[in-house]
Amino acid sequence: MKLNLRSVVLPPLLAIAFAALLCGLALLLSGANPFTAFGAMVAEVGQGTAAVDIINGGATYYLIALAVAIGFQMKLFNIGVEGQYRIAAVVAMIVGGAITLPPGLHALVIMLVAVVAGALYAAIPALLKAYRGVSEVISTIMLNAISLGIVAFLIKPEVFGVLRANSLTTGELPESAHVPGISFGAAGTVFGLGLLSVVAGIGYWVLMNRTRFGFELRASGESTTAATAGGVNAKRMIIAAMLLSGAVAGLTALPELLGRDYTFTQNFPQGYGFSGIAIALLGRNHAGGIAFGALLWAFLDRSALALDNIGVPKEIVTIMQGAIVLSVVVAYEVVRRMQLAAEQRRVGQQLGANPPDDAAAGGNEKPAATSAGGGAA
Structure with missing residues:
Protein backbone atom coordinates (compact mmCIF):
# COMPACT_ATOMS: atom_id res chain seq x y z
CA MET A 1 0.00 0.00 0.00
CA LYS A 2 2.84 2.34 0.87
CA LEU A 3 4.50 1.63 -2.46
CA ASN A 4 1.29 2.25 -4.37
CA LEU A 5 0.68 5.54 -2.56
CA ARG A 6 4.19 6.67 -3.38
CA SER A 7 3.79 5.72 -7.04
CA VAL A 8 0.59 7.77 -7.28
CA VAL A 9 1.50 10.87 -5.25
CA LEU A 10 5.26 11.26 -5.63
CA PRO A 11 5.56 11.57 -9.46
CA PRO A 12 3.12 14.50 -9.77
CA LEU A 13 4.73 16.29 -6.83
CA LEU A 14 8.20 15.86 -8.32
CA ALA A 15 6.93 16.95 -11.72
CA ILE A 16 5.34 20.11 -10.29
CA ALA A 17 8.48 21.02 -8.37
CA PHE A 18 10.79 20.36 -11.32
CA ALA A 19 8.50 22.18 -13.75
CA ALA A 20 8.25 25.21 -11.45
CA LEU A 21 12.03 25.27 -11.18
CA LEU A 22 12.57 25.06 -14.95
CA CYS A 23 9.86 27.64 -15.72
CA GLY A 24 11.24 30.01 -13.11
CA LEU A 25 14.72 29.62 -14.56
CA ALA A 26 13.41 30.32 -18.07
CA LEU A 27 11.70 33.49 -16.82
CA LEU A 28 14.87 34.62 -15.05
CA LEU A 29 16.90 34.12 -18.21
CA SER A 30 14.37 36.22 -20.12
CA GLY A 31 14.92 39.04 -17.62
CA ALA A 32 11.56 38.73 -15.86
CA ASN A 33 10.69 38.31 -12.20
CA PRO A 34 9.20 34.78 -11.90
CA PHE A 35 6.82 35.77 -9.08
CA THR A 36 5.53 38.77 -11.03
CA ALA A 37 5.11 36.66 -14.16
CA PHE A 38 3.30 33.81 -12.39
CA GLY A 39 1.06 36.32 -10.64
CA ALA A 40 0.13 37.96 -13.95
CA MET A 41 -0.64 34.56 -15.47
CA VAL A 42 -3.01 33.60 -12.66
CA ALA A 43 -4.66 37.04 -12.63
CA GLU A 44 -5.35 36.76 -16.36
CA VAL A 45 -7.88 33.98 -15.71
CA GLY A 46 -10.28 36.45 -14.14
CA GLN A 47 -10.03 38.97 -16.98
CA GLY A 48 -12.64 39.26 -19.74
CA THR A 49 -13.33 35.98 -21.54
CA ALA A 50 -10.12 34.27 -20.37
CA ALA A 51 -11.81 31.57 -18.27
CA VAL A 52 -14.23 30.62 -21.05
CA ASP A 53 -11.41 30.67 -23.62
CA ILE A 54 -9.46 28.24 -21.44
CA ILE A 55 -12.45 25.90 -21.22
CA ASN A 56 -13.02 26.03 -24.98
CA GLY A 57 -9.35 25.52 -25.73
CA GLY A 58 -9.12 22.72 -23.19
CA ALA A 59 -12.04 20.88 -24.82
CA THR A 60 -10.31 20.99 -28.21
CA TYR A 61 -6.97 19.88 -26.78
CA TYR A 62 -8.68 17.09 -24.86
CA LEU A 63 -10.18 15.54 -27.98
CA ILE A 64 -6.91 15.53 -29.91
CA ALA A 65 -4.97 14.21 -26.90
CA LEU A 66 -7.44 11.34 -26.49
CA ALA A 67 -6.87 10.45 -30.14
CA VAL A 68 -3.14 10.24 -29.48
CA ALA A 69 -3.61 8.32 -26.22
CA ILE A 70 -5.61 5.58 -27.96
CA GLY A 71 -2.58 4.88 -30.14
CA PHE A 72 -0.22 5.12 -27.18
CA GLN A 73 -2.22 2.42 -25.36
CA MET A 74 -1.04 0.00 -28.04
CA LYS A 75 2.43 1.56 -28.30
CA LEU A 76 1.48 3.18 -31.63
CA PHE A 77 2.83 6.70 -32.19
CA ASN A 78 0.08 8.31 -34.25
CA ILE A 79 1.79 11.57 -35.18
CA GLY A 80 -0.72 11.82 -38.01
CA VAL A 81 -3.54 13.21 -35.86
CA GLU A 82 -2.52 16.65 -37.16
CA GLY A 83 -3.34 15.68 -40.74
CA GLN A 84 -6.33 13.56 -39.76
CA TYR A 85 -8.20 16.36 -38.01
CA ARG A 86 -7.51 18.80 -40.84
CA ILE A 87 -8.73 16.41 -43.54
CA ALA A 88 -11.80 15.60 -41.43
CA ALA A 89 -12.54 19.29 -40.84
CA VAL A 90 -12.38 20.36 -44.48
CA VAL A 91 -14.35 17.35 -45.76
CA ALA A 92 -17.03 17.77 -43.09
CA MET A 93 -17.42 21.47 -43.86
CA ILE A 94 -17.67 20.85 -47.59
CA VAL A 95 -20.37 18.20 -47.10
CA GLY A 96 -22.13 20.30 -44.46
CA GLY A 97 -22.32 23.27 -46.79
CA ALA A 98 -23.63 21.18 -49.68
CA ILE A 99 -26.63 19.64 -47.93
CA THR A 100 -29.78 20.98 -46.29
CA LEU A 101 -31.18 19.21 -43.25
CA PRO A 102 -33.22 20.12 -40.16
CA PRO A 103 -31.36 21.69 -37.20
CA GLY A 104 -29.69 19.11 -35.02
CA LEU A 105 -29.68 16.45 -37.72
CA HIS A 106 -27.53 18.68 -39.90
CA ALA A 107 -24.86 19.02 -37.23
CA LEU A 108 -25.03 15.29 -36.49
CA VAL A 109 -24.37 14.41 -40.14
CA ILE A 110 -21.39 16.77 -40.18
CA MET A 111 -20.00 15.05 -37.10
CA LEU A 112 -20.43 11.61 -38.66
CA VAL A 113 -18.69 12.77 -41.84
CA ALA A 114 -15.79 14.12 -39.76
CA VAL A 115 -15.46 10.85 -37.86
CA VAL A 116 -15.47 8.77 -41.05
CA ALA A 117 -13.03 11.08 -42.85
CA GLY A 118 -10.59 11.04 -39.93
CA ALA A 119 -10.80 7.26 -39.64
CA LEU A 120 -10.29 6.70 -43.36
CA TYR A 121 -7.22 8.92 -43.43
CA ALA A 122 -5.84 7.00 -40.44
CA ALA A 123 -6.56 3.72 -42.24
CA ILE A 124 -3.66 4.34 -44.64
CA PRO A 125 -0.87 4.10 -42.03
CA ALA A 126 -2.87 1.40 -40.21
CA LEU A 127 -2.89 -0.93 -43.22
CA LEU A 128 0.75 -0.16 -44.02
CA LYS A 129 1.70 -1.01 -40.43
CA ALA A 130 -0.40 -4.16 -40.16
CA TYR A 131 0.36 -5.76 -43.52
CA ARG A 132 3.70 -4.31 -44.60
CA GLY A 133 5.38 -3.48 -41.30
CA VAL A 134 5.84 0.19 -42.24
CA SER A 135 6.57 2.36 -39.20
CA GLU A 136 3.51 4.44 -38.34
CA VAL A 137 5.84 7.30 -37.36
CA ILE A 138 7.24 7.59 -40.87
CA SER A 139 3.95 7.08 -42.70
CA THR A 140 1.98 9.54 -40.54
CA ILE A 141 4.65 12.23 -40.87
CA MET A 142 4.43 11.88 -44.64
CA LEU A 143 0.63 11.94 -44.52
CA ASN A 144 0.68 15.14 -42.45
CA ALA A 145 2.54 16.85 -45.26
CA ILE A 146 0.23 15.35 -47.88
CA SER A 147 -2.83 16.58 -45.96
CA LEU A 148 -1.70 20.19 -46.41
CA GLY A 149 -1.71 19.72 -50.17
CA ILE A 150 -5.09 17.98 -50.13
CA VAL A 151 -6.67 20.76 -48.07
CA ALA A 152 -5.15 23.45 -50.30
CA PHE A 153 -6.56 21.66 -53.37
CA LEU A 154 -10.06 21.16 -51.93
CA ILE A 155 -10.55 24.81 -50.99
CA LYS A 156 -9.51 26.19 -54.38
CA PRO A 157 -12.33 28.26 -55.94
CA GLU A 158 -12.53 25.95 -58.94
CA VAL A 159 -13.00 22.93 -56.65
CA PHE A 160 -15.01 23.46 -53.43
CA GLY A 161 -13.57 26.73 -52.15
CA VAL A 162 -15.01 30.22 -51.91
CA LEU A 163 -12.88 33.38 -52.00
CA ARG A 164 -13.88 35.81 -49.28
CA ALA A 165 -11.88 38.91 -48.31
CA ASN A 166 -8.66 37.54 -49.81
CA SER A 167 -9.08 34.29 -47.91
CA LEU A 168 -10.06 30.90 -49.29
CA THR A 169 -12.81 29.14 -47.36
CA THR A 170 -15.21 26.23 -47.74
CA GLY A 171 -18.17 28.61 -47.68
CA GLU A 172 -20.31 29.37 -44.64
CA LEU A 173 -22.55 26.70 -43.17
CA PRO A 174 -26.31 27.32 -43.13
CA GLU A 175 -27.84 28.22 -39.79
CA SER A 176 -29.33 24.74 -39.45
CA ALA A 177 -25.80 23.38 -38.91
CA HIS A 178 -24.91 25.82 -36.13
CA VAL A 179 -24.57 24.42 -32.62
CA PRO A 180 -25.51 27.00 -29.97
CA GLY A 181 -23.22 27.45 -27.01
CA ILE A 182 -23.71 28.24 -23.34
CA SER A 183 -23.54 31.99 -22.89
CA PHE A 184 -22.04 33.62 -19.80
CA GLY A 185 -22.66 37.14 -20.97
CA ALA A 186 -19.57 39.33 -21.05
CA ALA A 187 -17.48 36.35 -19.86
CA GLY A 188 -17.97 34.61 -23.22
CA THR A 189 -19.74 31.57 -24.61
CA VAL A 190 -18.73 27.97 -24.06
CA PHE A 191 -18.91 25.93 -27.26
CA GLY A 192 -21.94 23.65 -27.32
CA LEU A 193 -19.86 20.83 -28.78
CA GLY A 194 -17.39 21.23 -25.95
CA LEU A 195 -19.53 18.54 -24.31
CA LEU A 196 -18.06 16.17 -26.89
CA SER A 197 -14.87 16.14 -24.87
CA VAL A 198 -16.78 15.03 -21.75
CA VAL A 199 -18.56 12.24 -23.64
CA SER A 220 -1.26 -6.11 -27.69
CA GLY A 221 0.71 -2.99 -26.83
CA GLU A 222 2.58 -4.75 -24.04
CA SER A 223 3.47 -7.81 -26.14
CA THR A 224 2.08 -8.72 -29.53
CA THR A 225 3.56 -12.22 -29.18
CA ALA A 226 1.85 -12.89 -25.85
CA ALA A 227 -1.39 -11.35 -27.11
CA THR A 228 -1.32 -13.56 -30.22
CA ALA A 229 -0.71 -16.61 -28.04
CA GLY A 230 -3.78 -15.61 -26.05
CA GLY A 231 -5.93 -15.52 -29.18
CA VAL A 232 -5.76 -11.79 -29.96
CA ASN A 233 -5.34 -10.82 -33.61
CA ALA A 234 -2.51 -8.27 -33.46
CA LYS A 235 -3.09 -6.97 -37.00
CA ARG A 236 -6.75 -6.41 -36.31
CA MET A 237 -5.91 -4.51 -33.13
CA ILE A 238 -3.45 -2.26 -34.96
CA ILE A 239 -6.07 -1.36 -37.53
CA ALA A 240 -8.79 -0.89 -34.90
CA ALA A 241 -6.59 1.35 -32.73
CA MET A 242 -5.55 3.57 -35.63
CA LEU A 243 -9.10 3.84 -37.00
CA LEU A 244 -10.45 4.78 -33.58
CA SER A 245 -7.64 7.28 -33.08
CA GLY A 246 -8.36 8.90 -36.45
CA ALA A 247 -12.10 8.99 -35.76
CA VAL A 248 -11.63 10.87 -32.48
CA ALA A 249 -9.11 13.19 -34.15
CA GLY A 250 -11.76 13.99 -36.74
CA LEU A 251 -13.94 15.58 -34.04
CA THR A 252 -11.24 17.99 -32.88
CA ALA A 253 -12.09 21.02 -35.00
CA LEU A 254 -15.88 20.75 -34.78
CA PRO A 255 -16.47 22.70 -31.54
CA GLU A 256 -14.89 25.77 -33.18
CA LEU A 257 -16.29 25.23 -36.66
CA LEU A 258 -19.89 24.55 -35.65
CA GLY A 259 -19.91 26.88 -32.65
CA ARG A 260 -18.08 29.99 -33.87
CA ASP A 261 -16.42 30.04 -37.30
CA TYR A 262 -18.99 28.15 -39.45
CA THR A 263 -16.39 27.81 -42.21
CA PHE A 264 -12.94 26.33 -42.75
CA THR A 265 -10.30 28.82 -43.88
CA GLN A 266 -6.64 28.75 -44.80
CA ASN A 267 -5.94 30.43 -41.47
CA PHE A 268 -7.49 27.68 -39.36
CA PRO A 269 -5.17 26.98 -36.39
CA GLN A 270 -2.41 24.44 -36.96
CA GLY A 271 -0.43 22.46 -34.43
CA TYR A 272 -3.29 20.92 -32.44
CA GLY A 273 -1.98 17.45 -33.28
CA PHE A 274 1.51 18.07 -31.92
CA SER A 275 0.09 19.70 -28.78
CA GLY A 276 -2.10 16.62 -28.38
CA ILE A 277 0.98 14.39 -28.32
CA ALA A 278 2.50 16.47 -25.52
CA ILE A 279 -0.76 16.52 -23.54
CA ALA A 280 -1.20 12.74 -23.85
CA LEU A 281 2.32 12.30 -22.48
CA LEU A 282 1.58 14.80 -19.73
CA GLY A 283 -1.60 12.97 -18.76
CA ARG A 284 0.07 9.56 -18.88
CA ASN A 285 -2.78 8.33 -21.16
CA HIS A 286 -5.28 8.52 -18.28
CA ALA A 287 -8.62 10.23 -18.96
CA GLY A 288 -8.35 12.43 -15.85
CA GLY A 289 -4.69 13.23 -16.35
CA ILE A 290 -5.28 14.24 -19.96
CA ALA A 291 -8.13 16.54 -18.85
CA PHE A 292 -5.79 18.29 -16.42
CA GLY A 293 -3.09 18.54 -19.10
CA VAL A 312 7.85 39.17 -21.11
CA PRO A 313 8.25 37.54 -24.55
CA LYS A 314 5.15 35.43 -25.16
CA GLU A 315 7.35 32.75 -26.73
CA ILE A 316 8.41 31.87 -23.19
CA VAL A 317 5.08 29.98 -22.91
CA THR A 318 6.32 27.42 -25.45
CA ILE A 319 9.41 26.86 -23.31
CA MET A 320 7.22 26.43 -20.24
CA GLN A 321 5.01 23.89 -22.00
CA GLY A 322 8.05 21.87 -23.05
CA ALA A 323 9.52 22.09 -19.54
CA ILE A 324 6.31 20.72 -18.02
CA VAL A 325 6.25 17.70 -20.33
CA LEU A 326 9.94 17.07 -19.69
CA SER A 327 9.32 17.32 -15.93
CA VAL A 328 6.58 14.70 -16.04
CA VAL A 329 8.70 12.27 -18.06
CA VAL A 330 11.70 12.71 -15.76
CA ALA A 331 9.63 12.47 -12.56
CA TYR A 332 7.93 9.21 -13.51
CA GLU A 333 11.23 7.69 -14.63
CA VAL A 334 12.92 8.68 -11.35
CA VAL A 335 10.09 7.16 -9.30
CA ARG A 336 10.09 4.01 -11.47
CA ARG A 337 13.78 3.48 -10.82
CA MET A 338 13.30 4.13 -7.10
CA GLN A 339 10.57 1.50 -6.98
CA LEU A 340 12.69 -0.99 -8.92
CA ALA A 341 15.63 -0.49 -6.54
CA ALA A 342 13.34 -0.86 -3.51
CA GLU A 343 11.85 -4.06 -4.93
CA GLN A 344 15.31 -5.49 -5.59
CA ARG A 345 16.36 -4.72 -2.02
CA ARG A 346 13.19 -6.31 -0.65
CA VAL A 347 13.72 -9.50 -2.68
CA GLY A 348 17.37 -9.62 -1.61
CA GLN A 349 16.43 -9.32 2.07
CA GLN A 350 13.83 -12.08 1.75
CA LEU A 351 16.30 -14.39 0.04
CA GLY A 352 18.86 -13.69 2.77
CA ALA A 353 16.38 -14.40 5.53
CA ASN A 354 14.90 -17.49 3.84
CA PRO A 355 17.57 -19.42 1.87
CA PRO A 356 16.28 -21.77 -0.87
CA ASP A 357 15.40 -25.31 0.20
CA ASP A 358 17.96 -26.92 -2.12
CA ALA A 359 20.74 -24.85 -0.58
CA ALA A 360 19.66 -25.83 2.88
CA ALA A 361 19.45 -29.47 1.84
CA GLY A 362 22.87 -29.30 0.26
CA GLY A 363 24.27 -27.92 3.49
CA ASN A 364 22.91 -30.87 5.43
CA GLU A 365 24.18 -33.51 2.97
CA LYS A 366 27.83 -32.47 3.16
CA PRO A 367 28.34 -33.22 6.88
CA ALA A 368 26.54 -36.53 6.43
CA ALA A 369 28.88 -37.51 3.61
CA THR A 370 31.90 -36.49 5.67
CA SER A 371 30.66 -38.45 8.63
CA ALA A 372 30.12 -41.51 6.49
CA GLY A 373 33.55 -41.19 5.04
CA GLY A 374 35.02 -40.89 8.51
CA GLY A 375 33.20 -44.04 9.60
CA ALA A 376 34.60 -45.93 6.65
CA ALA A 377 38.07 -44.88 7.51
Missing part, protein backbone atom coordinates in the same frame (compact mmCIF):
# COMPACT_ATOMS: atom_id res chain seq x y z
CA ALA A 200 -15.32 11.19 -25.35
CA GLY A 201 -13.46 11.14 -22.04
CA ILE A 202 -16.05 8.93 -20.36
CA GLY A 203 -16.17 6.65 -23.39
CA TYR A 204 -12.38 6.39 -23.46
CA TRP A 205 -12.21 5.45 -19.77
CA VAL A 206 -14.94 2.82 -20.09
CA LEU A 207 -13.42 1.40 -23.29
CA MET A 208 -9.95 1.03 -21.85
CA ASN A 209 -10.85 -0.14 -18.35
CA ARG A 210 -14.16 -1.93 -18.59
CA THR A 211 -14.25 -3.73 -21.95
CA ARG A 212 -12.55 -6.73 -23.48
CA PHE A 213 -11.53 -4.60 -26.46
CA GLY A 214 -9.62 -2.24 -24.19
CA PHE A 215 -7.89 -5.14 -22.45
CA GLU A 216 -6.86 -6.68 -25.76
CA LEU A 217 -5.67 -3.30 -27.02
CA ARG A 218 -3.42 -2.77 -24.00
CA ALA A 219 -2.27 -6.39 -24.03
CA ALA A 294 -5.53 19.97 -21.67
CA LEU A 295 -6.74 22.70 -19.32
CA LEU A 296 -3.17 23.48 -18.29
CA TRP A 297 -2.15 23.76 -21.95
CA ALA A 298 -5.07 26.08 -22.69
CA PHE A 299 -4.21 28.15 -19.60
CA LEU A 300 -0.62 28.56 -20.77
CA ASP A 301 -1.80 29.56 -24.25
CA ARG A 302 -3.93 32.28 -22.72
CA SER A 303 -1.08 33.30 -20.39
CA ALA A 304 0.99 34.38 -23.39
CA LEU A 305 -1.16 37.52 -23.58
CA ALA A 306 -0.62 38.31 -19.89
CA LEU A 307 3.14 37.87 -20.21
CA ASP A 308 3.24 40.06 -23.29
CA ASN A 309 1.44 42.81 -21.36
CA ILE A 310 4.17 42.92 -18.70
CA GLY A 311 7.00 42.90 -21.21
